[in-house]
Amino acid sequence: MTDKIVIASDHGGLTTKSALIASLTAAGIEVEDFGTSNGDSVDYPDFAALVASAIARGEVDRGILVCGTGIGIAIAANKFPGVRAAVIHDEFTAQMSKQHNNANIIALGGRTMEPEQACRLVEIWRTVEYEGGRHQLRLDKIARLEKEIQAGRF
Numbered sequence: 017m018t019d020k021i022v023i024a025s026d027h028g029g030l031t032t033k034s035a036l037i038a039s040l041t042a043a044g045i046e047v048e049d050f051g052t053s054n055g056d057s058v059d060y061p062d063f064a065a066l067v068a069s070a071i072a073r074g075e076v077d078r079g080i081l082v083c084g085t086g087i088g089i090a091i092a093a094n095k096f097p098g099v100r101a102a103v104i105h106d107e108f109t110a111q112m113s114k115q116h117n118n119a120n121i122i123a124l125g126g127r128t129m130e131p132e133q134a135c136r137l138v139e140i141w142r143t144v145e146y147e148g149g150r151h152q153l154r155l156d157k158i159a160r161l162e163k164e165i166q167a168g169r170f
């Protein structure tokens with residue numbers, strides 16, 4: 017386990033991803049970039065899978081995903097066991113994604129906000145504390161649901 021953050025985007029999130037890498041690196045955070053690396057059109061599920069599978073395997077604790085809206089890439093990431101990917105779009109959702117949901121991936125829109133705003137939101141998610149308590153009971157329920165779904169109970 018490491019404090020490293022893994023990050024990936026599709027073409028719609030590339031500019032924001034570059035800004036996030038610069039901002040996190042400047043803050044002393046180790047960042048591993050899983051692509052995409054140029055503006056060619058790519059499919060966001062492929063990049064969601066790179067980050068989400070690293071978390072599902074327990075190799076890293078935290079990831080960041082960026083597509084045009086953050087929506088598609090979060091939907092794909094949430095297919096992986098143990099992943100809690102949250103789309104955040106303002107200061108409040110950034111704060112709640114950690115305090116209440118303990119999101120281990122946040123998803124941002126490269127076409128819905130300026131890169132500077134994305135950097136501010138990541139800083140909030142990164143530094144706010146998870147509250148635990150009653151919220152942990154709910155996360156435990158989500159984990160149980162995941163197991164039941166895998167076992168074919170639904």
Ligand code: RB5
Nearest residue numbers: 028083084085087088089
């Ligand atoms: C790609 O054009 C776009 O659909 C994608 O970046 C994302 O917004 C999907 O949710």
